[in-house]
Amino acid sequence: MDIIITMLGGTSLNLRVNPADTVGSLKTLIQRELQCAPESQKLTFVNGKKITLDDDSRTISSYGLHPGCQVSLLVTQPAIIQVSLRNDSKTTTYDIKPDETVSNFRRRVESREKVQNDQFRLVHEGRDMMGGKLADYNVRQDSTIDMTLRLRWG
Secondary structure (H helix, E strand, C coil): CEEEEEECCCCEEEEECCCCCEHHHHHHHHHHHHCCCHHHEEEEEECCCEEECCCCCCECHHHCCCCCCEEEEEECCCCCEEEEEECCCCEEEEEECCCCEHHHHHHHHHHHHCCCHHHEEEEECCEECCCCEHHHHCCCCCCEEEEEECCCCC
8 A cells, every 4th residue: 555654844755565564664664765763753643633653563554544644754863861881980971862873982981981992891781882873782761881991911
């Protein structure tokens, strides 16, 4: 079935979807077409009343979407959250966005903690934070990221 995705500025996009597709797969399709991350998409549909498509695991047909319906897309910025960085001697608070990259966060830690990037590891929930985004490691409000210093030989 074809549906119309309409953005706040009036831009619209026609998409062909399967009624059994999930909201998550719809968001991925929108990402491919409009280059906006799924986590920044807020989808609403008016079918007698305003319905927010907020469960990515539900099918689009379970929300009552039908051929030719119009879905409104609002692209939001991720909220700034606070996390703690804990090392042997202290705990420091950082303001982050969940979609921030690990490499960018490492640069911020390097600058603030005055430790070279190659001299520390970041660990969250037992996982080394090597690459990707902070959200990939389930970093959320009030999370604690452990910073461990690498042993120096010589």
